[in-house]
Amino acid sequence: MVLNPVISKLSGKLVVLASASPRRLEILNNAGLRFQVVPSWFKETLDKGLFKAPHEYAVETARQKALEVARRMPFKHLKTPDIVIGADTIVTVDGMILEKPVDKDDAYRMLSSLSGKEHSVFTGVAIVLCHEKENEEVDYQLIDFYEETKVKFADLSENMLWEYINSGEPMDKAGGYGIQALGGMLVEYVHGDFLNVVGFPLNHFCKQLDLIYNSSISSSDQESSTVWLSHNGNHATSNLTQPSSANHTHHIQSSPSASPVHKVKRKSSETELNESSMTLVNSLSKHTGDKDSANTKLPPMTSRGQVKEPEDGEPKKEDLQRICDLLDGFRASKALFTASKMCVFDVLHGRPGGLEAAQVAQEIKASLKGTECLLEACVSLGLLRSKERMYENTDLSTRFLLSDAPFSLRSQILHCNDTVWPIFSHLESGVLEGVSQRDKALSQTSKDQDTLHSSQDSKLRFMNAMHNIAKVTGKAIATAFDLSSFRTACDLGGCTGAMADEFTKAHPGLSVTVFDLPTVVQLREHFQPLHTDNRVSFVAGDFFKDDLPKADLYILARILHDCSDEKLDILLSKIADACTPGCGLLLSEIFLDEDRKGPSRGLLQALGMGEGKQRSATEYSLLLKSHGFITAHVRHTGNLLDAMLCIKA
């Protein structure tokens, strides 16, 4: 691509850099750009697990930074900018995204994971062109791209690491280093745009401006990822300027091996955007009539920032829908629980063409009316499909709801129905008293049941539920990190050995001892191992009281969140005592967002009022550090559980 003069094209326009980064300011200043700096208030807490690739996370964060400033300025600065530029720089290594370190130990973790390795630096850039309309409304044209640069670190000694960390330079930089300053000492080579590492891919930016201001093609035919936006409430519907439903993005790779420019066909922006990541509406763009963007027309935002309610004062459909979804949530859960418990999905399995409601009613020994209502509700939830009154399983129910499906969640569902549901029926008492209502709920439930489950039956049902989760999450956790330096592992509370199976499958040199209560270990034969090799063994014991089996890696999957602080201290102290320096501790839990605003799966679980608590990755990292374990890697798996690998100092 030939590059033309572009900076002059912006003269006379109100250009805003939505960044507090002194490096970005310096880069754009040196390029002769005249602009204002309005740091973005957007909190960089997007859930990394939602993004399929690291650069998507950086681009989305850059978009949000720029949009926040573009939206705020008309109200706070009483002026609408012409262009707002946002950027986000991340470092990636071993599949992990490294942002700015939270403390020196975090900087150590980051830099030691970069030592001796080639890694990538991605900077996502968002350019928001603001188009003010005669009625004071503002349309935003959003153009984004990313740049990747490869950087190779030398092997760094402990002294080098700590000398660099103690310089203080790492603390406000992604990956914990500044290539343009002392951090330059750590770098063996750079493949690609150096300024991109520093924080802003100036060349790519200029090429993008060239496309915007010098290109002969109109903006609506541009091949960059351009999306039109205007203020709105809170629903994501993308309105593409492209005739097709997908965007094309110029991703200009500057690493010598790649072709100078190649177009990356992007997923339709609808698949890339999650509702919380951007507010898109059907604006009055040139393509309002585009059938592909059959969007819900939403009330525009007035220039004063309030959502203008429709003339008739009716509440916005989207807001009402959101509340109704929550209102109906428990009915949907109970429909799933009941259909699972009554084996509806098993009854329909293997019945070509499906069954009529009457046939299902007969098989599950239920009323026709009740069965019809249940089947129709399951169809509305996507758990069944019906055609001419014949009901069949969907792929979703076949994969997760059949009793014998490889990733069946039926036992977990029964656990939720029989144990969690009664506890949540006492949630108000739980909130009032601040303690678990388990005993009250279950003693009442067990009295209600015709036959009290034997302790073995209830133990088996619980183990089945844990087995379901371990089967669904095991591979993601077992493959989250390079464990080649470990030979023996101990899965504390490993229950049926399902997780241990996944670890031995993923790591041929690893053997795993499952350490769990005698009652659990003696019931393990009910859960056949997934393969025959004998690298999974079982030892009975209580990890709060008994000596732990010796291992060079300890696994804690969904254990810590259930422990009181006192039990945490006992367990982690025992593990620390059993470990020599270099031993590993692999933690698998739901990691809350750093601002504890999600994921709701974790925060709703906390309503069980158990004696434990839900934590963010940083909180777990600090907890483990207090017992001598330094966090080496964190992985948001995008599955039900996240993972963290720590090393005994």
Ligand SMILES: Cc1cn([C@H]2C[C@H](O)[C@@H](COP(=O)(O)OP(=O)(O)OP(=O)(O)O)O2)c(=O)[nH]c1=O
């Ligand atoms: C890798 C690397 C990053 N950095 C800096 C660039 C960015 O300032 C920072 C990455 O963090 P960002 O979150 O991208 O930027 P920021 O927090 O500094 O500013 P804002 O969020 O307001 O835009 O790391 C360097 O200065 N040198 C480097 O070699």
